[in-house]
Amino acid sequence: MEDLIPQTAIDTVAQHINFRNSKPYGISIVSVPSNPETPHFFEIVPFTEIDQMNWRVYAVDGSQASKTFYNGLSIGLYRGGYVCFENGQQRRMNDNDDPVVYGKTYLPQNMLITSQDHLYAMYQELIDSLPVKNFITFLDASPEDVFPYNVDALVAGSLSTILNFCQEILEWSLVYEIALRPEVRPGDFILRDGTLRSLNIRQEYLVKLGQFLASKGIIVAAVTKNSPIKMELNYTFRQIDNYLQEQLKSQYPFKQADPRYQKLCCWFEVPEPVLAAAYGRTGGQYARKALTGGRGFGLFFAARLDYVEKLQNYDWVLVDISFFDAVPNVAGSDLIRDMERLLSIFYNLTRLTQEHYILGYPYPLVDAHNLVSLTSAFFEGEIVNRVKHSMYYNQQMDNVDIENLFLDIHSRF
Numbered sequence: 001m002e003d004l005i006p007q008t009a010i011d012t013v014a015q016h017i018n019f020r021n022s023k024p025y026g027i028s029i030v031s032v033p034s035n036p037e038t039p040h041f042f043e044i045v046p047f048t049e050i051d052q053m054n055w056r057v058y059a060v061d062g063s064q065a066s067k068t069f070y071n072g073l074s075i076g077l078y079r080g081g082y083v084c085f086e087n088g089q090q091r092r093m094n095d096n097d098d099p100v101v102y103g104k105t106y107l108p109q110n111m112l113i114t115s116q117d118h119l120y121a122m123y124q125e126l127i128d129s130l131p132v133k134n135f136i137t138f139l140d141a142s143p144e145d146v147f148p149y150n151v152d153a154l155v156a157g158s159l160s161t162i163l164n165f166c167q168e169i170l171e172w173s174l175v176y177e178i179a180l181r182p183e184v185r186p187g188d189f190i191l192r193d194g195t196l197r198s199l200n201i202r203q204e205y206l207v208k209l210g211q212f213l214a215s216k217g218i219i220v221a222a223v224t225k226n227s228p229i230k231m232e233l234n235y236t237f238r239q240i241d242n243y244l245q246e247q248l249k250s251q252y253p254f255k256q257a258d259p260r261y262q263k264l265c266c267w268f269e270v271p272e273p274v275l276a277a278a279y280g281r282t283g284g285q286y287a288r289k290a291l292t293g294g295r296g297f298g299l300f301f302a303a304r305l306d307y308v309e310k311l312q313n314y315d316w317v318l319v320d321i322s323f324f325d326a327v328p329n330v331a332g333s334d335l336i337r338d339m340e341r342l343l344s345i346f347y348n349l350t351r352l353t354q355e356h357y358i359l360g361y362p363y364p365l366v367d368a369h370n371l372v373s374l375t376s377a378f379f380e381g382e383i384v385n386r387v388k389h390s391m392y393y394n395q396q397m398d399n400v401d402i403e404n405l406f407l408d409i410h411s412r413f
Helices: 007-021 116-128 130-139 151-156 159-180 203-215 228-232 234-251 272-279 339-352 363-372 376-393 399-405
Strands: 040-043 056-068 074-086 089-091 104-106 189-193 219-224 264-269 298-304 317-322
Touching: 007 228, 007 234, 040 339, 056 159, 056 363, 074 159, 074 363, 116 130, 116 151, 116 159, 130 159, 130 203, 151 159, 159 189, 159 203, 189 363, 203 317, 219 339, 228 234, 228 272, 228 298, 234 264, 264 339, 298 339, 317 339
Parallel strands: 056 189, 189 219
Antiparallel strands: 040 264, 056 074, 074 089, 074 104, 219 317, 264 298, 298 317
């Protein structure tokens, strides 16, 4: 049988991946103390001390799910929420007495879509929700000013467009909600899954949020394992990995005496040429290192926060740290990085990353993800099946009619 995809197309893909995966950017593998764009190595927080901290960490995440059936009926929903940990223990954020769920979540009421009017209702419900209403009030602007796309443009797109928008706006609103909680104190962390950037909120308003968080002494960072930056830096990661294993580790003055627990972590600021290659000409604004003319209020750093030998770039994360934490005089013309503060931030993050099943990734973000994740099993069982049940018992609809409404025609062929 003749191949459906020409071999030349396959070879082109492989060649491009190899090229992007092997690019040297001339990044020094030896640390220069005053240069944030060189790797900075440090000894991990001892495992026995990871819960000995006098600050809390909050983690925010969101999720969405949707399904369209053959007759034009669609169900779509999004959810956002957050968790809090202190001294290694999760703290209750909700007013429930649930013995398992300690985090706080928000889930909309409008999830049925049979016409465009339902998409407008979904948007309006978001704007009227308490977290978003409070966030917009804080920004002291109308939604039309805060969001670069008006409701008509959002609704004219696909269902995923409006769901993406709603999920992200809710997440940012929850960051603001956390900052207002009475127990929050200077030195606390707020972690977000992803970046400190947005295509759905104008930069000046994200900067205003960043300034507010900094005024309260809250450290804010976004963490992700998924980024085009990692492909660009794969060669650099390998070079650092080899240098660490073959030279640095044998001569490093470890405080930990037991060789089994001697771990070196690493961080460095991502240089602009890497950002330009990762995001391309159209994405340059997204990765811009400035509080104007860009999309957010952070600086990208690559970091390995729980080092184990012979692991690959999967264990590196991208950390988007607030400009106001990394550059103390960002409001002026002095853009010198606060190296001591950056080291403190990354050092403390290693308290959250020493779990073998999530190596190098903060466990509070894993818990936040588990709290809000709309898995296929949840979507089918908690949403679709309950809607069917209500239609049968409360609306007295015929069971055959109900099943026909929710028929997935693609699964039949």
